[in-house]
Ligand SMILES: NC(=O)C1=CN([C@@H]2O[C@H](COP(=O)(O)OP(=O)(O)OC[C@H]3O[C@@H](n4cnc5c(N)ncnc54)[C@H](O)[C@@H]3O)[C@@H](O)[C@H]2O)C=CC1
């Protein structure tokens with residue numbers, strides 16, 4: 414089936430007339446074809462978003478929420494179909510695909526409910542006659558550039574707050590996972606969203622990204638993806654006077670102290686590192702274990718890792734599906750080869766031999782030990798199912814190792830020691846901290862984002878999203 418761009422409330426062919434096949438990472442089956450758009454499509458979409466902005470921003474919050482509520486109900490009716498499409502095009506398991514679709518619905522519901530929350534404050538003025546208060550106004554048409562690894566949740570956690578706070582949207586989804594955003598757009602279309610409020614342009618970031626980031630109608634850019642592209646976008650956006658928000662990489666540590674429940678700590682490591690094939694910016698990438706239990710933890714982790722089923726994401730017993738693309742697989746395999754030269758491979762480290770997986774981008778879950786601090790697998794984001802194990806003498810050495818990274822997205826500790834758990838929350842350089850739970854995961858009602866080189870700009874999700882998608886207006890109201 415051929416899918417189209419969505420501009421000014423119409424499904425439209427791309428100006429180029431070109432399309433790209435959407436392929437399954439499991440077996441290269443063709444799932445559809447999506448526009449290979451050009452700068453002209455982006456310009457048309459941005460102009461539509463600008464035109465729609467003046468009336469959309471004037472609606473009440475409750476009126477805007479009504480569209481979000483309708484779209485949530487529409488998506489809810491086809492949650493299984495959308496979740497399956499997600500799993501087919503991205504490669505995460507069916508349970509994860511359906512779970513992520515449910516998460517997207519819950520994000521819509523959450524931001525619809527934000528319509529009832531206060532948006533300003535009344536502050537006493539020095540002047541007895543003055544009514545002094547703050548309110549918030551939308552930023553304008555916003556550009557959203559989203560990645561392939563959470564192809565429905567991330568577009569939704571940018572789009573829903575953008576819309577509820579009165580902005581209009583041009584979204585450019587990742588070109589290898591376009592169908593999930595197609596489902597969101599069709600739900601909003603079916604919900605009767607006014608023309609131009611949301612526009613979607615499919616295509617490659619390297620071809621149309623700059624046209625979106627530099628478009629004069631677009632007032633803010635929210636991006637999730639690689640650090641390299643993020644920093645390029647930041648420079649372009651700032652140069653053209655836009656607000657910018659970036660969510661980028663992670664190299665997230667899990668610290669396991671000697672008093673931790675061993676079996677639970679192994680579960681937490683496996684789930685954090687290997688679910689979604691390790692393709693999460695919050696995935697556990699480094700596991701730092703206190704020396705008293707290092708060997709027993711390592712042996713149990715390796716034993717359990719070898720039992721994980723790698724396979725077709727639609728099979729009920731699959732734990733790890735394929736990487737999303739050939740280039741993603743190549744990048745992971747390159748880092749695994751680097752790891753073999755600089756550390757000790759304990760398991761995995763290669764592609765599975767099962768012939769039924771030969772046409773997919775599969776790689777076995779992999780664990781390394783004896784990893785030096787400057788090894789590539791210790792420093793670079795791998796975005797694949799790979800754990801680098803480290804042994805630490807004590808808590809102090811563990812925290813020092815955990816913070817020895819340019820990134821600071823999420824981090825976790827397993828311990829029953831309340832004092833050390835509290836110290837970890839203070840000491841760790843990360844935007845999201847877990848005590849006795851895995852590094853991955855994001856609930857919609859709380860802020861999401863990191864420190865150091867992981868994020869720039871205000872946090873996404875929760876109430877904090879209002880910071881990015883609005884501007885504060887301070888009002889001094891006097892009587893004449
Ligand atoms: N923080 C996260 O959640 C993510 C991190 N990554 C990291 O990035 C690596 C590479 O993955 P990619 O898909 O290549 O990420 P990417 O950063 O190239 O892609 C993310 C989004 O940016 C767009 N884009 C690409 N070039 C652009 C440009 N010049 N201007 C504007 N937009 C542009 C893409 O089309 C996509 O929509 C992964 O291995 C992983 O390490 C990738 C996806 C998500």
Ligand SMILES: O=C(O)CCC(=O)C(=O)O
Nearest residue numbers: 692693694695853854855
């Ligand atoms: O951990 C999660 O559920 C969200 C992760 C995420 O946002 C990402 O990988 O980009």
